[in-house]
Amino acid sequence: MQEFTKFPTKTGRRSLSRSISQSSTDSYSSAASYTDSSDDEVSPREKQQTNSKGSSNFCVKNIKQAEFGRREIEIAEQDMSALISLRKRAQGEKPLAGAKIVGCTHITAQTAVLIETLCALGAQCRWSACNIYSTQNEVAAALAEAGVAVFAWKGESEDDFWWCIDRCVNVDGWQANMILDDGGDLTHWVYKKYPNVFKKIRGIVEESVTGVHRLYQLSKAGKLCVPAMNVNDSVTKQKFDNLYCCRESILDGLKRTTDVMFGGKQVVVCGYGEVGKGCCAALKALGAIVYVTEIDPICALQACMDGFRVVKLSEVIRQVDVVITCTGNKNVVTREHLDRMKNSCIVCNMGHSNTEIDVTSLRTPELTWERVRSQVDHVIWPDGKRVVLLAEGRLLNLSCSTVPTFVLSITATTQALALIELYNAPEGRYKQDVYLLPKKMDEYVASLHLPSFDAHLTELTDDQAKYLGLNKNGPFKPNYYRY
Numbered sequence: 001m002q003e004f005t006k007f008p009t010k011t012g013r014r015s016l017s018r019s020i021s022q023s024s025t026d027s028y029s030s031a032a033s034y035t036d037s038s039d040d041e042v043s044p045r046e047k048q049q050t051n052s053k054g055s056s057n058f059c060v061k062n063i064k065q066a067e068f069g070r071r072e073i074e075i076a077e078q079d080m081s082a083l084i085s086l087r088k089r090a091q092g093e094k095p096l097a098g099a100k101i102v103g104c105t106h107i108t109a110q111t112a113v114l115i116e117t118l119c120a121l122g123a124q125c126r127w128s129a130c131n132i133y134s135t136q137n138e139v140a141a142a143l144a145e146a147g148v149a150v151f152a153w154k155g156e157s158e159d160d161f162w163w164c165i166d167r168c169v170n171v172d173g174w175q176a177n178m179i180l181d182d183g184g185d186l187t188h189w190v191y192k193k194y195p196n197v198f199k200k201i202r203g204i205v206e207e208s209v210t211g212v213h214r215l216y217q218l219s220k221a222g223k224l225c226v227p228a229m230n231v232n233d234s235v236t237k238q239k240f241d242n243l244y245c246c247r248e249s250i251l252d253g254l255k256r257t258t259d260v261m262f263g264g265k266q267v268v269v270c271g272y273g274e275v276g277k278g279c280c281a282a283l284k285a286l287g288a289i290v291y292v293t294e295i296d297p298i299c300a301l302q303a304c305m306d307g308f309r310v311v312k313l314s315e316v317i318r319q320v321d322v323v324i325t326c327t328g329n330k331n332v333v334t335r336e337h338l339d340r341m342k343n344s345c346i347v348c349n350m351g352h353s354n355t356e357i358d359v360t361s362l363r364t365p366e367l368t369w370e371r372v373r374s375q376v377d378h379v380i381w382p383d384g385k386r387v388v389l390l391a392e393g394r395l396l397n398l399s400c401s402t403v404p405t406f407v408l409s410i411t412a413t414t415q416a417l418a419l420i421e422l423y424n425a426p427e428g429r430y431k432q433d434v435y436l437l438p439k440k441m442d443e444y445v446a447s448l449h450l451p452s453f454d455a456h457l458t459e460l461t462d463d464q465a466k467y468l469g470l471n472k473n474g475p476f477k478p479n480y481y482r483y
């Protein structure tokens, strides 16, 4: 309850007509973070802080935590060897020399490795957080100590959130020429407040579903005035973040919040896309009895071939112990389903939006809500039945568990390559439109994460390579039909 109430209320002055996006309130929680918003009640905006070199070009919770943050970054670097190897390969060449990148992403140990890579490749960076809860304060301090202009802390108010973004964009004598965004809030701010900045911007790299959606809307309306790279839909993101990351983090999120044992439990997973496939595989491996609901016959058939029973939600809703939504759709679990669930049924969402479960329909006078743990609510019916609702229907893994560093490394490497590509592209290669990362880059990201792959290629005889259409001495050529 304490943790719940210390979250800031969104009462800050609204500088824009829209509120901060859903993605800016879903957070990657960090088990490693030892700081929280209650360790010092003075707002960082009121504090005068300088790093050891005398610079005060940052605003973080407490610069004194820099040493601890540095250790967190070093731990993250160990499972981000691809990004580090990109840093080593390219730092002589400095492909981002002259780039002035304004960024708005989660500020965690893993994104710090990305930011420091961009700096090593020649860029100047100014950074704010795309989420008011997810900043690792000690990591932000370490970045500030290393000279990055970072404006972020855990537990920002909405007003702080926009203030931090503004401090990154609106600077005397410094103008951004690249944007790296996660959720689209930074891009939106620049459009609304500083449209002239776009005269110098060479491109936007966007990572999230929400942000990409906004970019396509801008493009459709003819208002996108620079090229943008959609990292969200790149093969490396779809396969690794959606599939493998969810395969690992679904169990983590459920275990941390409920201590549930999965062996023999009946679980229904709604949606058998990338996220659903990952969740089902993990649950099956632990001995759960898994049902799948689908609307797409191909995905339904895949679920069937993978050994899952494809059902209608209404058929199994009375008997299941856990319900997980992964559809990207809305109102998949309705009040009617919730009314029919059995006592202690756990309900959670792994899809992007918090509308997959109709949580609003549970806010009625006859139902009692009891917060039993951080991110865990018991919703109690008049007859005493309890439904266990996790993270109020927001993304379970981003709200309640950590995300594997290796997966974040793949996304971060993709973002770095997208920035390099847009920054160095010759005039005319990209127009004012939204682009997917060129396939070659997806291949490069994958091969960087698989240093032993060359060894497999050398095992091929020349004859075999020719038969498969592979060039043993050229770049790795994947079989796209496998995707």
Ligand SMILES: NC(=O)c1ccc[n+]([C@@H]2O[C@H](COP(=O)([O-])OP(=O)(O)OC[C@H]3O[C@@H](n4cnc5c(N)ncnc54)[C@H](O)[C@@H]3O)[C@@H](O)[C@H]2O)c1
Binding pocket: 209, 241, 242, 245, 246, 270, 271, 272, 273, 274, 275, 276, 293, 294, 295, 296, 299, 326, 327, 328, 329, 332, 350, 351, 352, 353, 395, 396, 397, 398
């Ligand atoms: N939790 C995470 O870490 C994470 C990571 C990546 C993506 N996501 C989000 O998860 C969601 C799913 O992503 P994906 O890559 O699996 O998408 P996808 O399009 O591959 O899969 C979604 C599936 O849900 C099915 N579906 C749609 N409506 C349905 C309904 N009413 N009932 C049953 N099935 C239905 C679709 O037919 C589709 O097969 C998206 O919102 C995405 O943004 C979450």
